[in-house]
Amino acid sequence: MTYEITVQASKNSKINQVDFHNIPFGKIFTDHMLLCEYADGDWKSAEILPFQNISVSPAMSALHYGQEIFEGMKAYKNPEGKAGIFRPEMNHRRMNRSAHRMCMPEIPEELFINGLNELIRMDSAWIPTTEGASLYIRPFMVATDEFVGIRPSETYKFIIFCSPVGAYYTEPIKVKIEEHYTRAARGGVGSAKNAGNYGASLYPAALAAKEGFKQILWTDDVEHRWIEESGTMNVFFVIGDKIITPSLDGNILDGVTRDSVITLFSDKGATVEERPISIEEVLTAHQNGELKEAFGAGTAATIAQITDIGYQGSLLSLHPIAARKYSTWVLEQLEGIKRGTLEDKFSWMHWL
Ligand code: COI
Numbered sequence: 001m002t003y004e005i006t007v008q009a010s011k012n013s014k015i016n017q018v019d020f021h022n023i024p025f026g027k028i029f030t031d032h033m034l035l036c037e038y039a040d041g042d043w044k045s046a047e048i049l050p051f052q053n054i055s056v057s058p059a060m061s062a063l064h065y066g067q068e069i070f071e072g073m074k075a076y077k078n079p080e081g082k083a084g085i086f087r088p089e090m091n092h093r094r095m096n097r098s099a100h101r102m103c104m105p106e107i108p109e110e111l112f113i114n115g116l117n118e119l120i121r122m123d124s125a126w127i128p129t130t131e132g133a134s135l136y137i138r139p140f141m142v143a144t145d146e147f148v149g150i151r152p153s154e155t156y157k158f159i160i161f162c163s164p165v166g167a168y169y170t171e172p173i174k175v176k177i178e179e180h181y182t183r184a185a186r187g188g189v190g191s192a193k194n195a196g197n198y199g200a201s202l203y204p205a206a207l208a209a210k211e212g213f214k215q216i217l218w219t220d221d222v223e224h225r226w227i228e229e230s231g232t233m234n235v236f237f238v239i240g241d242k243i244i245t246p247s248l249d250g251n252i253l254d255g256v257t258r259d260s261v262i263t264l265f266s267d268k269g270a271t272v273e274e275r276p277i278s279i280e281e282v283l284t285a286h287q288n289g290e291l292k293e294a295f296g297a298g299t300a301a302t303i304a305q306i307t308d309i310g311y312q313g314s315l316l317s318l319h320p321i322a323a324r325k326y327s328t329w330v331l332e333q334l335e336g337i338k339r340g341t342l343e344d345k346f347s348w349m350h351w352l
Contacts, residue, residue, distance in 0.1 A: 168300040
């Protein structure tokens with residue numbers, strides 16, 4: 001099936017109101033968005049429209065029962081000014097896995113990729129080129145049935161909008177190991193990128209913030225012993241010369257940046273272990289001086305340095321950022337690939 005995309009261009013661009021040297025995260029939106037509706041068992045044609053509010057019924061099912069999923073991607077420009085999107089096909093596949101878990105319709109690849117390409121082409125002037133900045137792309141799907149009752153919706157909206165962004169974390173962060181609250185439970189929706197996972201994290205994160213922590217390091221729901229992920233990102237530890245990250249156990253998100261970090265390190269010949277990692281292992285490695293680095297990896301966060309880990313009232317301070325050769329290297333590689341200044345050996349960039 002071919003999905004037509006109709007275009008209604010904005011008559012008043014807002015781009016001149018933006019200070020591209022001082023971009024906050026997630027507060028500025030580009031001129032256009034893509035909108036596509038699902039009804040009667042199929043996706044209808046897509047429209048690119050001026051960025052605008054959407055009108056919904058107060059009885060819209062997503063507002064009550066949480067059938068909402070989303071993605072995060074980024075677009076960059078190479079030195080010649082060509083726009084490119086980082087690994088969009090991986091986000092498309094993950095969105096469809098989230099859709100499956102949440103009883104929502106999958107989005108055909110042609111609709112997702114062609115709609116995305118067209119939108120980014122139209123708003124390519126919005127892709128920042130300043131250091132650390134990029135165009136954040138937010139595809140999402142909401143259940144739109146006007147219906148009170150628990151069952152999967154029969155209608156949906158799929159929308160993509162974009163936002164020029166600076167760094168998500170403007171400085172390295174302190175994280176707290178959480179031993180009481182849980183982000184996701186076995187058999188739950190931890191591996192789906194659905195809104196409820198983030199809503200549920202807000203209260204524990206607010207408590208941790210009162211103690212001075214920027215993020216939580218989640219542990220498993222049964223023993224609170226095994227490290228999972230850190231709210232907005234997957235997490236990596238460098239212990240000795242091994243790079244260790246929790247395995248995909250169904251509770252954590254299959255991050256695109258996580259996969260890229262693993263691929264780059266493995267290709268360089270480093271030892272990367274995807275396996276369960278316990279709090280004890282991290283504490284012991286810290287005591288022995290073997291815990292060299294800890295960092296988060298995510299689309300919004302990119303590579304976020306973790307300076308300190310809070311555990312049961314004490315603070316483990318890690319090695320200075322300047323001494324971190326692994327995370328510094330992988331960040332440089334990722335940035336170079338995304339901005340077209342380093343070889344893209346794995347053909348990750350989708351240049352338009
Ligand atoms: C992303 O990294 O794309 C996310 O969705 C995380 C969110 C905190 C912005």
